[in-house]
Amino acid sequence: MNHKEYLSRHVQEIKPSGIRKFFDLANEMEGVISLGVGEPDFDTPWHIREAAIYSIESGKTFYTANQGLLELRKEICRYQKRRFHLDYDPIKNVVVTCGGSEAIDIALRAVVDPGDEVILLQPCYVAYEPGVQLAGAIPKFIELKEENHFKLTAAELEAAITDKTKAMLINFPSNPTGGMMNYDDYKELVPIIKKHNLIVISDEIYAELSYDDAFCSPANFPEIKDQVIVISGFSKAFAMTGWRLGYLCAHEVFAMAMNKIHQYIIMSAPSAAQYGAIEGLRHGDQHVAEMKEAYRQRRNYIVKGFNRIGLPTHMPEGAFYIFPCIKPTGLTSDEFCEELLKEQKVACVPGTAFGQAGEGYIRVSYAYSIEEIRAALARIEIFMKKYQKEKA
Amino acid sequence: MEEQVILSLLEKNARMSTRDLADILLADEESVIHTMDELEKNKIICGYHTVINWDKANQERVMAMIEVGVTPEREFGYDRVASNIYRFPEVDTMYLMSGKSEFIVIIYGKTMQEISNFVGAKLACIEHVKSTVTLFVLKQYKMNGVVFDEESKPDERLIMTP
Numbered sequence: 001m002n003h004k005e006y007l008s009r010h011v012q013e014i015k016p017s018g019i020r021k022f023f024d025l026a027n028e029m030e031g032v033i034s035l036g037v038g039e040p041d042f043d044t045p046w047h048i049r050e051a052a053i054y055s056i057e058s059g060k061t062f063y064t065a066n067q068g069l070l071e072l073r074k075e076i077c078r079y080q081k082r083r084f085h086l087d088y089d090p091i092k093n094v095v096v097t098c099g100g101s102e103a104i105d106i107a108l109r110a111v112v113d114p115g116d117e118v119i120l121l122q123p124c125y126v127a128y129e130p131g132v133q134l135a136g137a138i139p140k141f142i143e144l145k146e147e148n149h150f151k152l153t154a155a156e157l158e159a160a161i162t163d164k165t166k167a168m169l170i171n172f173p174s175n176p177t178g179g180m181m182n183y184d185d186y187k188e189l190v191p192i193i194k195k196h197n198l199i200v201i202s203d204e205i206y207a208e209l210s211y212d213d214a215f216c217s218p219a220n221f222p223e224i225k226d227q228v229i230v231i232s233g234f235s236k237a238f239a240m241t242g243w244r245l246g247y248l249c250a251h252e253v254f255a256m257a258m259n260k261i262h263q264y265i266i267m268s269a270p271s272a273a274q275y276g277a278i279e280g281l282r283h284g285d286q287h288v289a290e291m292k293e294a295y296r297q298r299r300n301y302i303v304k305g306f307n308r309i310g311l312p313t314h315m316p317e318g319a320f321y322i323f324p325c326i327k328p329t330g331l332t333s334d335e336f337c338e339e340l341l342k343e344q345k346v347a348c349v350p351g352t353a354f355g356q357a358g359e360g361y362i363r364v365s366y367a368y369s370i371e372e373i374r375a376a377l378a379r380i381e382i383f384m385k386k387y388q389k390e391k392a
Numbered sequence: 393m394e395e396q397v398i399l400s401l402l403e404k405n406a407r408m409s410t411r412d413l414a415d416i417l418l419a420d421e422e423s424v425i426h427t428m429d430e431l432e433k434n435k436i437i438c439g440y441h442t443v444i445n446w447d448k449a450n451q452e453r454v455m456a457m458i459e460v461g462v463t464p465e466r467e468f469g470y471d472r473v474a475s476n477i478y479r480f481p482e483v484d485t486m487y488l489m490s491g492k493s494e495f496i497v498i499i500y501g502k503t504m505q506e507i508s509n510f511v512g513a514k515l516a517c518i519e520h521v522k523s524t525v526t527l528f529v530l531k532q533y534k535m536n537g538v539v540f541d542e543e544s545k546p547d548e549r550l551i552m553t554p
Binding site: 017019022023026027032034036037038039041125126127175297298300301304305347349353370374 | 552
C-alpha cells in the first residue's frame with residue numbers, strides 16, 4: 001500500500017517546515033549555542049505555577065466551560081481593558097483556547113469557505129499558510145519591506161485585495177521580523193478594511209512586548225472593531241508556552257461560531273493552566289513588566305552587536321527577534337545558517353522558513369541572557385571575519 | 393531612566409563591562425563611565441561586592457544576627473547609639489527596625505565563641521544598650537537573590553522552535 005496516496009490533498013500540499021532541517025542538524029551537534037528558539041527563557045512566574053498546583057491539589061481537574069472558566073474570561077476582559085483599552089464581554093466575546101495556535105485555526109475555519117482568499121504578510125509565522133490551506137482557503141501574500149520596518153502600507157493592502165478576499169491574518173509585533181504597527185500606521189489601513197468588509201484576524205501574542213510605541217490593535221478603531229478577531233494568550237508575556245493557553249476576543253457571532261468548532265475539537269482548555277492564568281492576570285503585571293524590560297535591554301545589546309560585526313540589523317519595535325540582513329555575505333539564508341551552524345555551532349533560523357520574502361535575512365531570537373548572547377556574538381564575529389577575508 | 397537601568401544591571405552583575413552597559417543603553421561608553429563615576433561620587437553605588445557561599449569555601453565562618461534593644465537619646469534619637477555600635481569593624485550590617493528590638497546587627501566571626509565574646513564584652517556594654525539576643529545562622533539558603541544549593545539547570549527548551 002502506498003500510504004502517501006491516501007493522504008488528504010490538503011495535507012500533501014502543505015510544505016515541510018523550513019526549520020526541521022536545521023533542528024535535526026543542530027540537535028545532533030555538541031556545544032551548540034542556539035539563537036533559534038521562539039519562546040521565553042524565563043520560567044513561568046512562581047505564583048502562577050503555585051496557583052496551578054493548588055488547583056490540582058484542590059481537585060479542580062474537570063472539564064471547564066467550553067469557552068473557558070468564567071472567572072478567567074472576566075480577568076481577560078479586565079486585562080484587555082487595562083492594558084490595551086479594548087472592551088469585551090466575558091460571556092459574549094471571549095473563547096479560551098489551547099494556545100494562540102488553536103485560536104488561529106478556529107478563527108480561520110470559522111470565517112472562510114473553499115476558494116476564499118486570505119491575505120498573509122510575509123515574512124510571517126510558519127503556521128499561517130498551512131492554517132489557511134487546512135481551512136480550504138487560498139493564501140495571498142504581501143511581501144513586507146525592510147525599508148518600511150516590515151509594516152503594512154495602505155498601498156500594499158489595496159493592491160492585494162480581490163473580490164475573493166475574505167480575511168487578512170496579521171501579527172504585530174511580528175515573529176520573525178519584530179516589526180510593529182502603531183496607531184498612525186493602522187489609521188491608514190482602517191478605511192480600506194472598512195470599505196472591503198475585510199475580516200482582520202490579529203495575532204497579538206507579542207502585544208506586551210512593544211518597546212517604543214504603545215501597542216495598538218486594529219480593534220482599537222471603533223469603525224472596524226466588529227470585523228477584528230483578536231488572538232492573544234499567555235505564552236510570551238507570561239512565559240507560559242508549555243501550558244498551551246490562549247484566547248480569542250471577537251464579535252459575538254464570530255465568538256460563538258469559533259466556540260462551536262472549539263467545543264467539538266478540544267472541549268475545553270486544560271483546567272490547571274486556566275487557574276494559573278487567572279492568578280497571572282490578577283497579580284502578574286509586575287512580572288510581565290520586568291520580563292519586558294529584560295527583553296528591551298537584550299534587544300538593544302544584540303542589535304548593536306550585529307551591526308558592529310557587519311550584519312546590518314534594523315531596530316525592531318517589538319517581540320523578541322531581530323531580523324538581520326545577511327546579503328553582504330553573498331550567501332542565501334539557508335547557506336548562511338548551515339555554514340554558521342557547522343563552522344561556529346551557532347543556530348539561527350533562515351528567513352526563508354517564514355516565506356520567500358525572508359530570503360536574505362535570518363531570524364535571531366534574543367530570548368537568551370546577555371551572557372549567552374555575548375558568547376554567540378563572539379562566534380558569529382569569527383565567522384564573519386573569516387568570510388570577509390575569503391571574499392577579499 | 394539610564395541611571396536606574398545601570399543600577400539594576402550592576403546590582404545583578406557588578407562585573408558587567410562598560411561596553412556591554414553602553415550597548416544595552418544604546419549610549420556611548422564614555423557617558424556610561426561618566427554616569428558610574430557620578431553614582432560612586434554621590435554614594436549611590438557604595439561598592440562592588442561578590443556573593444560568596446562561604447560554607448563551600450572551606451573556611452571557618454560564623455554569622456549571627458543580633459537583636460539589640462536600646463533607649464533613644466534626647467536630641468540624637470537612635471543615631472548616636474547606632475554609630476557607637478556600627479563603628480566596630482566586627483559589625484557587617486546594621487538596621488533600625490520596627491518591632492520588639494530597635495536594631496538588627498549582623499556580625500561575622502571565625503567561631504561562635506568569638507561572636508559571643510564580642511557581644512558580651514563590647515556590644516552589651518555600650519551605653520544605652522538595654523538587651524541583646526544573639527541568633528546564630530545555621531545554614532544560608534539564599535542571598536541577594538541567589539539560591540546557594542541550586543545546580544545551574546540546563547536550558548529545557550527545544551534547540552529550535554518557530
